[in-house]
Amino acid sequence: MKANNIKIALPKGRLLGETSTLLQRAGWGLDGYHEQTRLYHIESKTLPHLSGRVFHEKDIPIQVAIGNYDLGICGSDWIEELLAKYPSSDLMKVKNLKYGEGALYAASAAGKATVESLRASPGTIRIASEYPNLAESFAINMQLRHFSVFPLWGGAEVYPPESADLALVGGADDDFPFSLAPISRVLGVSAFLIANRRSWKAKGLDKMVAPIEKALIPEKAAPKAKAEKRQPTKAVQHPKVDKDVVRLALPDGHQQAHTRKLLDRAGIRLDDYPSEKDNRRPNIDREGVSVKVIRPQDMPLQVANDNFDLAITGRDWLTEHLCQFPSSPVKELANLKLGRVKVVAVVSQNMNIADIRDLSESERALPLRVASEYINIADRYARDNRLNRYRLIPTWGATEAFLPEDADLLIENTETGRTLAQHKLKIIDTLFESTACLIGSAKRVASPLKKERMESIIQTLRMAAEEI
Amino acid sequence: MKIQRSKGTRDLSPQDMVSFRLIESAFRQCCLKWGYQEVKTPTLEYLHLFTATGTLTPSMLSKVYSFLDWDGWSGERVVLRPDGTIPISRLYIDSMAKEKLAKLFYVANIFMFEATGKKSRERWQCGAELIGARPPLADIELVTLALEVLRELKIEGIELRVSHAGLIKALLARLGLSAEEQTRMFDQILDGDMKALDKLKLKRPELEKTLSSLLKMKGKPSGFSKELKELFTEELPECKPYIDNCAKIAESLEAMGCKYQIDIASGRGFEYYTGVIFQIFKGEEKIGGGGRYDALIPSMGGKDVPASGFALYLERLMALIKPKALAEPQPPRILVRADGGKIREGFDIANRLHKAGYRAECYLGAQKEADFDWTVDIKDKPKLTLTDRAKKQKVTAKTVDGLLALLKG
Numbered sequence: 001m002k003a004n005n006i007k008i009a010l011p012k013g014r015l016l017g018e019t020s021t022l023l024q025r026a027g028w029g030l031d032g033y034h035e036q037t038r039l040y041h042i043e044s045k046t047l048p049h050l051s052g053r054v055f056h057e058k059d060i061p062i063q064v065a066i067g068n069y070d071l072g073i074c075g076s077d078w079i080e081e082l083l084a085k086y087p088s089s090d091l092m093k094v095k096n097l098k099y100g101e102g103a104l105y106a107a108s109a110a111g112k113a114t115v116e117s118l119r120a121s122p123g124t125i126r127i128a129s130e131y132p133n134l135a136e137s138f139a140i141n142m143q144l145r146h147f148s149v150f151p152l153w154g155g156a157e158v159y160p161p162e163s164a165d166l167a168l169v170g171g172a173d174d175d176f177p178f179s180l181a182p183i184s185r186v187l188g189v190s191a192f193l194i195a196n197r198r199s200w201k202a203k204g205l206d207k208m209v210a211p212i213e214k215a216l217i218p219e220k221a222a223p224k225a226k227a228e229k230r231q232p233t234k235a236v237q238h239p240k241v242d243k244d245v246v247r248l249a250l251p252d253g254h255q256q257a258h259t260r261k262l263l264d265r266a267g268i269r270l271d272d273y274p275s276e277k278d279n280r281r282p283n284i285d286r287e288g289v290s291v292k293v294i295r296p297q298d299m300p301l302q303v304a305n306d307n308f309d310l311a312i313t314g315r316d317w318l319t320e321h322l323c324q325f326p327s328s329p330v331k332e333l334a335n336l337k338l339g340r341v342k343v344v345a346v347v348s349q350n351m352n353i354a355d356i357r358d359l360s361e362s363e364r365a366l367p368l369r370v371a372s373e374y375i376n377i378a379d380r381y382a383r384d385n386r387l388n389r390y391r392l393i394p395t396w397g398a399t400e401a402f403l404p405e406d407a408d409l410l411i412e413n414t415e416t417g418r419t420l421a422q423h424k425l426k427i428i429d430t431l432f433e434s435t436a437c438l439i440g441s442a443k444r445v446a447s448p449l450k451k452e453r454m455e456s457i458i459q460t461l462r463m464a465a466e467e468i
Numbered sequence: 469m470k471i472q473r474s475k476g477t478r479d480l481s482p483q484d485m486v487s488f489r490l491i492e493s494a495f496r497q498c499c500l501k502w503g504y505q506e507v508k509t510p511t512l513e514y515l516h517l518f519t520a521t522g523t524l525t526p527s528m529l530s531k532v533y534s535f536l537d538w539d540g541w542s543g544e545r546v547v548l549r550p551d552g553t554i555p556i557s558r559l560y561i562d563s564m565a566k567e568k569l570a571k572l573f574y575v576a577n578i579f580m581f582e583a584t585g586k587k588s589r590e591r592w593q594c595g596a597e598l599i600g601a602r603p604p605l606a607d608i609e610l611v612t613l614a615l616e617v618l619r620e621l622k623i624e625g626i627e628l629r630v631s632h633a634g635l636i637k638a639l640l641a642r643l644g645l646s647a648e649e650q651t652r653m654f655d656q657i658l659d660g661d662m663k664a665l666d667k668l669k670l671k672r673p674e675l676e677k678t679l680s681s682l683l684k685m686k687g688k689p690s691g692f693s694k695e696l697k698e699l700f701t702e703e704l705p706e707c708k709p710y711i712d713n714c715a716k717i718a719e720s721l722e723a724m725g726c727k728y729q730i731d732i733a734s735g736r737g738f739e740y741y742t743g744v745i746f747q748i749f750k751g752e753e754k755i756g757g758g759g760r761y762d763a764l765i766p767s768m769g770g771k772d773v774p775a776s777g778f779a780l781y782l783e784r785l786m787a788l789i790k791p792k793a794l795a796e797p798q799p800p801r802i803l804v805r806a807d808g809g810k811i812r813e814g815f816d817i818a819n820r821l822h823k824a825g826y827r828a829e830c831y832l833g834a835q836k837e838a839d840f841d842w843t844v845d846i847k848d849k850p851k852l853t854l855t856d857r858a859k860k861q862k863v864t865a866k867t868v869d870g871l872l873a874l875l876k877g
Contacts, residue, residue, distance in 0.1 A: 087530075088583040126543070140529045143651070145520040148543030304541040325541040 109161035129168035371407035476589035597777035
């Protein structure tokens, strides 16, 4: 970071609109930052030393804490998630911007639990959340006796009651949208202006942010926190867990289209998948099979924990899981051949580097910054190639925009390499090739009927994949 | 590349280790004399051992080093041991539960995050645990043992601060708080947050003043047994056994000539205490502490067995001892210098000298003569020359036996 330049990390997604309006009112001249923007890097039209970069909200506290950015705007949920684990980081909260308001709740399936019943429970309390650090703090503060936190990429609301006892999920204060009952309000959430503590002192950022404080919309009366024990808005009949029923996980997001195609070819009919209403429990036309739609990233861990019997994910996410937990029972049962990508090591074209050996042998004053969605694959790759010293930067999408300013090396997937080339990046190594695959556990299945049903699905999908 | 020590850690230098071993050895000797047996528990334990109610307070838990092991896909976290007592209780339940009385001691490092990195995040403790014995006898034995160790280390001016977890809990129960509030308040008091009490809107305002002043009471000397006993017995009869228990300990401390004061709010992060809690101070520095934890082992799934223990903080003691005053006299130190062809002989002679009880080492080209009491030079003629550095005398011998005779003479 150059001494006089000031860089701000800006959110995409739910906070974009109001953040853009606020910055306009403050006269920061970041005109390229608006709802329709496809830009990642934005220069200020009015302040010559100011530039912005658009991130997934979750990336922003990390980017500011490690000092890649001086300022950032994001939801306080992601700030607290970082501070829960790293209380002495260089991240400082500057100002509550009072929009994007909501809350994080610990919620269970309707009528299933209270804080007291969980505390008294002799078994392990399973908590699923995109906020694993906050979930752990919550469990510790509630003095739960024995708990496990399942970190998730998304879709926490669909986990209770079968796959988790509690989910730590976001919701608006006056409308809890899921088929869950909140048992405790963990945290109030709103947009915050944050800063890197060192930059704040060194660059005199207090003067810089004064116009933002002025531009804030006059305070609304704070909405009153509603009573916590409300009835869920939608009552859902949870499928009963039966030892003979095969629990199948299907991917959400962009993998849905090709998964649907494969299922059609296999003659497996599903209602409402992909779902426009974000239905995560579609019906399937096979007896003894229940389906849930979750993030493909989360599937291997869920299969390892026996929350699902079969799941359609990518080999990249299976590999990521096995890098973290080498003795996990999860294995690939069938190559489904769709969604072919390569997982590659990528540097900026400006870097005078031909292959990974150049990187491991090069002298450097600062640790090499390795950014990836696949944090455990990246860690193993860096270890195996002796990239002494390196630092891992977890990312949540659009990793290609991190080079060259915010990282030195990426471990990233690519279909054609076109996006990478557009960002002036070059591939220096291919780690492996990934396609969609069917995964399951190596553990023995107790029920013969279930085993038979599983075999039938595996065979059907294998045959459908052969035709591709 | 510059290799840096990880923030919040320290190296123990050769000089540090001399102090470390002196303390460890004094502690071990005292424990062995009292019939305690040494154990070592693993550095890694499951986190859940420390998370249940009645173990560590949430504020302490927020500083533990926990992570997922390579096979931790179930979300079961492991932790770098943040405390010495809970692993010993686990060991007792795992493998010693049949024994009615277990007297155990350990020297172990514990790990706790400290934000500034200026204090050490890895600390060493000398701890003793007495499982299966009741108050006040067991507590008095532990205090006696701790004081004996400090006496052996010639650390003077020790003061004890005594409290009672049962007393704190009984007081809180009287404040009309819900069970959950009581637990939270107990934790906050143990974490040293006395202001928490002021913030409460109490349901029994008439009791508030007395109770909060009792909780904050500090520094009252030996008069405790009379004055307070009366006050407690009138207003809080349920506290009588605790007061009696404290009084017994106080009496023995007085008999031992140990200075002490009552400091009700002194648990510091250990929710597992149920009875008397004592902290050992030298000036304003806390150098150890312990107490009774009767509910811990049953709450961890063991049988209902009373227990108490204490730990001394090794690094704090290292700063207080004078190693020279404590060190045992060492045997003379001898440097063996061999000519080129006599290397094997040099090592043989060093071996013989070790067997005879001397410290001896071969010359490696860098040792200073000044650090040794004697030097032995091995040549062809005369074969062995012994030089006494202090007396500047040289004598010769033909055989190793001859050399040993010269050393004795």
